[in-house]
Amino acid sequence: MKRLLLLGGGHAHLQVMRAFANEAVPAAELTLVTPYPRLTYSGMVPGHVAGHYSLEQCSVPLAPMAERAGVRLLQGAATAIDTARRSVTLADGRSLPYDVLSLDIGATVDRDAIPGAREHGLFVRPIEAFTQLWSRMAELGRERALCVVVVGGGAAGVELALAIHHTLGERSHVSLVTGGGVPLPSHPPSVQRRALKALKRRNVTVLEDTCAEISAEHVLLGRGTRVACDAAVVALGAAAPAWLHGSGLALDERGFVATGPTLQSSSHPEVFAAGDVATRSDDPHPKSGVYAVRAGAPLALNLRRFLAGGELQPYRPQRRALNLLACGERYAIASWGGWSAEGAWVWRWKDRIDRDFMRAHGGIG
Numbered sequence: 001m002k003r004l005l006l007l008g009g010g011h012a013h014l015q016v017m018r019a020f021a022n023e024a025v026p027a028a029e030l031t032l033v034t035p036y037p038r039l040t041y042s043g044m045v046p047g048h049v050a051g052h053y054s055l056e057q058c059s060v061p062l063a064p065m066a067e068r069a070g071v072r073l074l075q076g077a078a079t080a081i082d083t084a085r086r087s088v089t090l091a092d093g094r095s096l097p098y099d100v101l102s103l104d105i106g107a108t109v110d111r112d113a114i115p116g117a118r119e120h121g122l123f124v125r126p127i128e129a130f131t132q133l134w135s136r137m138a139e140l141g142r143e144r145a146l147c148v149v150v151v152g153g154g155a156a157g158v159e160l161a162l163a164i165h166h167t168l169g170e171r172s173h174v175s176l177v178t179g180g181g182v183p184l185p186s187h188p189p190s191v192q193r194r195a196l197k198a199l200k201r202r203n204v205t206v207l208e209d210t211c212a213e214i215s216a217e218h219v220l221l222g223r224g225t226r227v228a229c230d231a232a233v234v235a236l237g238a239a240a241p242a243w244l245h246g247s248g249l250a251l252d253e254r255g256f257v258a259t260g261p262t263l264q265s266s267s268h269p270e271v272f273a274a275g276d277v278a279t280r281s282d283d284p285h286p287k288s289g290v291y292a293v294r295a296g297a298p299l300a301l302n303l304r305r306f307l308a309g310g311e312l313q314p315y316r317p318q319r320r321a322l323n324l325l326a327c328g329e330r331y332a333i334a335s336w337g338g339w340s341a342e343g344a345w346v347w348r349w350k351d352r353i354d355r356d357f358m359r360a361h362g363g364i365g
Helices: 011-022 042-049 062-069 127-143 155-168 189-201 242-246 289-308 344-360
Strands: 002-007 028-034 038-040 059-061 071-075 078-082 087-090 095-097 100-103 121-123 147-151 173-177 205-207 211-214 218-221 226-228 231-234 257-259 271-273 278-280 323-327 329-336 339-343
Touching: 002 011, 002 289, 011 028, 011 062, 011 289, 028 062, 038 127, 042 127, 042 155, 042 323, 042 344, 059 062, 062 071, 078 242, 100 289, 121 127, 127 155, 147 155, 147 226, 155 173, 155 189, 155 323, 173 218, 189 205, 189 323, 189 329, 189 339, 257 271, 271 289, 323 344, 329 344, 339 344
Parallel strands: 002 028, 002 100, 028 071, 100 271, 121 231, 147 173, 147 231, 173 205, 257 278
Antiparallel strands: 038 059, 078 087, 087 095, 211 218, 218 226, 323 329, 329 339
């Protein structure tokens, strides 16, 4: 009996378990290893921060889905992969053997990229830890006015800056440090303009500068300005887990697992990877939950076929993805390629999509 080890309870592996629940995998021992008992759906986190959803509404308990899929669930965090011995080491010292390994552990953030961030920053990744820290910050914000600086001008930074402002209200002050340019540098100009208007309407201060240092009382910008700060929320871009460098797997220049059309490792065909931890060497695409979710079904198919000795099916990610950007209040910006729109109706559209996703995967929606 072959052993399939699913490492990480991310968006793609949730889809894999759903597929296995609908059609059992014969003659295989299936195990899921994840540090957290629930998957927090990243697309709903800004809505949780804004107060629109409880934490339960934007997370999926993994145990029920694992049980339906015939997957043994182990709680633990991986610290090493030995591809020569085909084993994974966990933080508690356990060693788990595998015949086939699938990685969906997400990305992390470089905690040392900004001096002082490790000691004083509130990191958005991992999401599960951030939501716990946010609940304490929101409670403090109910007691007194706060100065919050969000570091990172991507979608996560913009959404969180608007969500935090919505919850803390006008007596608190929120700033967004973009990293040097306009917010949302990878989005079309029309979306950038809409986002800037939304930030201005909510009195979020946009600082087109880099963050040079974070301390307990301020954020130091690259041009020397000091910004008073009670809390610095760090929403930098995705970084690869450092321990992958000792795995023997082929990695891209940033340390992510290099994969090909069948979602297999470029160096080890018995290893698959999807979601933010992986980079398609043949067809790179942005690291976002949309692509992780879409990779789930082809990943499930190819894992099933690999276990059975069948022919694998190439998967080509979509060229365009629908982007829905929450703006704190029940208002959102939509974009598809060069097209964009905004309004309360976009938020209702996003809300319906997110709730449907949660209900389809065992969440309460």
